[in-house]
Amino acid sequence: MSFTQQLRRDTAQLRQQILDMPFNRDLAAGTLPQEVFRGYIVQDAHYLEGFARALAMAAAKAPDADAVAQLAGSAIKAISVERGLHGEYMAQFGVSAEEYEATEISEACDHYVSFLLRMVATDDFAVGLTALLPCFWIYHEVGQKIAAEAVPGNRYQAWIDTYASEDFADGVQRMLELIDRTAAASSDATRARMQRSFARSCWHEWHFWDSAYHMRGWLAPDAEPSAKRMPAIAE
C-alpha cells in the first residue's frame, strides 16, 4: 500500500464525516442559505491567499526543480483559478473590495492558515508538504460527490464544477505522487510526523466548513465551554 493510501485509510472516518456535513449536503441540494455561502466565500478567499503563501514557501524548500515548479504552479492556480471563482461569487453577492478587506478572518480560518504556514516554515519539507495535501484531496472528493448528487440548476454549480474538474483532479494526482516520492525518501520518524500533519489538516478542513455553516467568528471570553471539545492529539 502506498503512503498516501495509508493516509487515506487512517483518516477514513473523518473524511466520511466531512462528506456528510450539512454544509456539503445543503450545497449539493442547492439549499445552502446564500448568507452562509457568502460568508464562506469571503473567508475562503482569505484562506486561499494564506494557502498560496504556504505553497510558495514549500516551493522554496523543495528538493528539486520539478517540485519547485509544481508547488509554485499550484500557488498561482490557487490565486488565479480558485480565488478568481470566489471573486465572481463576491461580485454576485455584492461583496466590495473594501468589505472583503475589512472582514476579519474567522478563528477557524486563522487557525488553519497559521497551522499550514507553521508546518511549512518550521518542520521538514516532507511534513509541511503533507499538511497541504487535504486542501487538494478533500476538496476534490467533496466536489466529485456533490457533482454526482447536485440538483440541476444548482446556484453553486460553478463552485462544484471547479472542484470536480479534471484540471483539479490532475493537481491532486501530482500532489499524491510528490508525497509518495517524498515519503519513500524519508525516515520512519518523519513519515510519522507526515501522518500527524495530514490528520490535523483534515481536521482543519472539517473545522473550516463547520465554522462557515454556523457563521462563527471568534470564541467570546464569556462563552460556555463547548461540550464538543475533542481530546488533544499530538501534532
Ligand SMILES: Cc1ncc(CN)c(N)n1
Ligand atoms: C478551506 C479550504 N481548503 C481547501 C480548498 C481547496 N484548495 C479551499 N478552497 N478551501
